[in-house]
Amino acid sequence: MADSPRWRRRKEARPDEILEAALAEFAARGFAAARLHDIAAAAGITKGTLYLYFPSKEELFKAVVRGTILPRVAALEAVVEAAEAPAAVLLASLIQRWSELLQIPQICAIPKLVLSESGNFPDLARFYYDEVITRGLGLVRGLLRRGVAAGEFRPIDVDYAAFSVIGPLLLSMLWRHSLEPNGAAPLDGAALARSHADLLLRALSMEGRP
Amino acid sequence: MADSPRWRRRKEARPDEILEAALAEFAARGFAAARLHDIAAAAGITKGTLYLYFPSKEELFKAVVRGTILPRVAALEAVVEAAEAPAAVLLASLIQRWSELLQIPQICAIPKLVLSESGNFPDLARFYYDEVITRGLGLVRGLLRRGVAAGEFRPIDVDYAAFSVIGPLLLSMLWRHSLEPNGAAPLDGAALARSHADLLLRALSMEGRP
DNA sequence: AGTAACTAACCTACTGGTCAGTTACTAAAA
DNA sequence: TTTTAGTAACTGACCAGTAGGTTAGTTACT
Numbered sequence: 001m002a003d004s005p006r007w008r009r010r011k012e013a014r015p016d017e018i019l020e021a022a023l024a025e026f027a028a029r030g031f032a033a034a035r036l037h038d039i040a041a042a043a044g045i046t047k048g049t050l051y052l053y054f055p056s057k058e059e060l061f062k063a064v065v066r067g068t069i070l071p072r073v074a075a076l077e078a079v080v081e082a083a084e085a086p087a088a089v090l091l092a093s094l095i096q097r098w099s100e101l102l103q104i105p106q107i108c109a110i111p112k113l114v115l116s117e118s119g120n121f122p123d124l125a126r127f128y129y130d131e132v133i134t135r136g137l138g139l140v141r142g143l144l145r146r147g148v149a150a151g152e153f154r155p156i157d158v159d160y161a162a163f164s165v166i167g168p169l170l171l172s173m174l175w176r177h178s179l180e181p182n183g184a185a186p187l188d189g190a191a192l193a194r195s196h197a198d199l200l201l202r203a204l205s206m207e208g209r210p
Numbered sequence: 211m212a213d214s215p216r217w218r219r220r221k222e223a224r225p226d227e228i229l230e231a232a233l234a235e236f237a238a239r240g241f242a243a244a245r246l247h248d249i250a251a252a253a254g255i256t257k258g259t260l261y262l263y264f265p266s267k268e269e270l271f272k273a274v275v276r277g278t279i280l281p282r283v284a285a286l287e288a289v290v291e292a293a294e295a296p297a298a299v300l301l302a303s304l305i306q307r308w309s310e311l312l313q314i315p316q317i318c319a320i321p322k323l324v325l326s327e328s329g330n331f332p333d334l335a336r337f338y339y340d341e342v343i344t345r346g347l348g349l350v351r352g353l354l355r356r357g358v359a360a361g362e363f364r365p366i367d368v369d370y371a372a373f374s375v376i377g378p379l380l381l382s383m384l385w386r387h388s389l390e391p392n393g394a395a396p397l398d399g400a401a402l403a404r405s406h407a408d409l410l411l412r413a414l415s416m417e418g419r420p
Numbered sequence: 421a422g423t424a425a426c427t428a429a430c431c432t433a434c435t436g437g438t439c440a441g442t443t444a445c446t447a448a449a450a
Numbered sequence: 451t452t453t454t455a456g457t458a459a460c461t462g463a464c465c466a467g468t469a470g471g472t473t474a475g476t477t478a479c480t
Contacts, residue, residue: 009444009459028329032242036436048438049460057436116326118388119238125392133389154412160405167378174380178328179343182335195370202364203413219425219478245469258472259426267470 007045015053017043023064027109027177031061031117061117062124069110069128072101073135080139087147088204091165092197094143098169099193108177111170140165144204153204161204168196217255225263227253233274237319237387241271241327271327272334279320279338282311283345290349297357298414301375302407304353308379309403318387321380350375354414363414371414378406 021042025034036057040050054060079097083090101107114132118125140162147153175187231252235244246267250260264270289307290300311317324342328335350372357363385397 005444007444007460011459014459030240030242030326030330032240033330035434046461047436048462051437052459112325115322115384115388116240118392120240120243122392125388129389129392129394133394156409157401157405160402161409163378163381163402164374164406164409167376167381168373169377170384171373171377171380174325178325178335179339182328182332182339184339184343191367192370192373195367196374199366199371199374199413200409203409207417215478217426217478221425224425246471247469256427257470258428261471262425 014043014045014049018045018050018053018060019064019067022060023068023106023109026061026064026113027106031057031113031120036060058121061121062127065110065114065124065128068106069132072107073132077135077139080143087143087150087152088201091140091143091147091200091204094139095165095169095197095200096190096193099172099189102172102176102187102189105177108173111173112177136166137162147204151206154206156204164203165200168192224253224255224259228255228260228263228270229274229277232270233278233316233319236271236274236323237316241267241323241330246270268331272331272337275320275324275334275338278316279342282317283342287345287349290353297353297360297362298411301350301353301357301410301414304349305375305379305407305410306400306403309382309399312382312386312397312399315387318383321383322387346376347372357414361416364416366414374413375410378402 018039022034022039025039025042028034036047036050039060040047043050050060054063076094076097079094080090083093085093114125114128118128141158144153144156144158144161144165148155148158172187172189172192175184176189180186228249232244232249235249235252238244246257246260249270250257253260260270264273286304286307289304293300293303295303324335324338328338351368354363354366354368354371354375358365358368382397382399382402385394386399390396
């Protein structure tokens with residue numbers, strides 16, 4: 001009988017597998033309550049091996065957040081920067097793209113994780129603020145500013161209006177991740193995006209004001 | 211010299227003092243990372259005493275959430291139920307009242323706490339969903355429905371529109387609690403409320419559509 | 421004197437992190 | 451083609467610090 005070996009050397013594949021398992025565990029339990037033993041087991045290794053790839057629980061956590069969220073922000077930025085369409089179209093498109101992220105549970109988990117652990121990891125909160133929040137808000141603000149400058153949108157306070165744009169999107173992510181598994185009514189992301197975009201475009205429209 | 215006693219019997223005052231200290235500690239570190247030793251010390255007692263009033267860390271946590279949030283929900287409900295003003299006025303008033311909660315850090319901490327620990331405390335998440343989210347959403351939905359029925363607001367999908375109302379308010383709470391202490395730009399709650407109410411009322415207005 | 425609120429030392433389970441030893445794989449020698 | 455070091459990926463038992471929870475004893479109050 002050819003015994004398959006009890007384990008294999010897979011130096012290349014480990015980090016990603018560990019990150020994936022860690023994200024799931026952190027998302028489910030939070031940083032403090034997540035156990036490295038469980039993360040390692042989910043990744044098909046033991047705790048000792050985990051430490052060959054990441055120096056500490058804290059660094060693993062940071063790597064998880066950084067690696068998961070940054071590509072998504074860049075993708076959203078690309079949507080806006082590339083196009084030459086009217087601001088109204090771009091805004092609707094941005095909201096729709098964002099709502100698609102609701103389908104990816106791992107993405108929905110990230111905001112919760114960062115907010116949860118902001119007290120324990122100030123530098124992570126700062127990183128997230130600088131690299132995600134600021135860029136995301138900047139994206140929306142730039143779009144609004146463009147629309148105002150082009151005479152498409154009313155002259156509103158762009159800084160605060162961006163909150164009205166992003167707030168519901170964040171809420172839907174938190175809803176999906178934290179509330180739906182606990183009995184909350186399931187969310188139709190596409191319908192929500194349509195409703196939100198419709199309300200916003202009407203709120204920003206020049207119609208009815210000279 | 212009359213030594214003051216090393217401690218006093220204060221059976222009545224302890225529970226509230228413990229709850230207050232626990233809220234601060236839970237808000238700062240999350241459930242798992244908060245230490246009962248620290249909570250007790252902040253409340254001016256020792257760990258053993260804490261267990262005379264609460265049977266476990268978990269029950270203490272639940273009592274904190276329940277006791278802090280329920281009165282606030284009831285207060286907001288009262289704002290809407292009592293008045294006979296037009297829906298537009300009530301909506302603006304509701305948003306403004308809500309924004310005042312931003313001044314109370316303990317209140318801002320609650321949503322974060324519940325979302326953070328929803329995975330570890332399904333029954334708490336469920337309680338919060340039933341007693342806070344559903345009631346809050348119901349409040350807004352009822353208001354919108356009233357406005358639509360009265361011909362004040364456009365006929366919109368009230369269920370989704372409520373997300374557009376609440377999302378930015380929740381975002382501002384999380385911002386205040388988790389981001390501002392980590393370098394984020396401080397938020398002017400009143401200005402944000404004005405901007406948000408203005409956008410919403412215009413989004414809902416009948417003007418420009420027959 | 422009696423009692424119940426309170427303390428502080430203690431117990432125990434847990435978990436992040438370590439490390440000596442084991443095993444899969446490689447590649448050169450036979 | 452087979453044998454045989456050599457090495458680095460990997461394991462699993464272990465350690466030490468920590469914190470939830472307990473309780474015997476102390477002290478404020480009636």
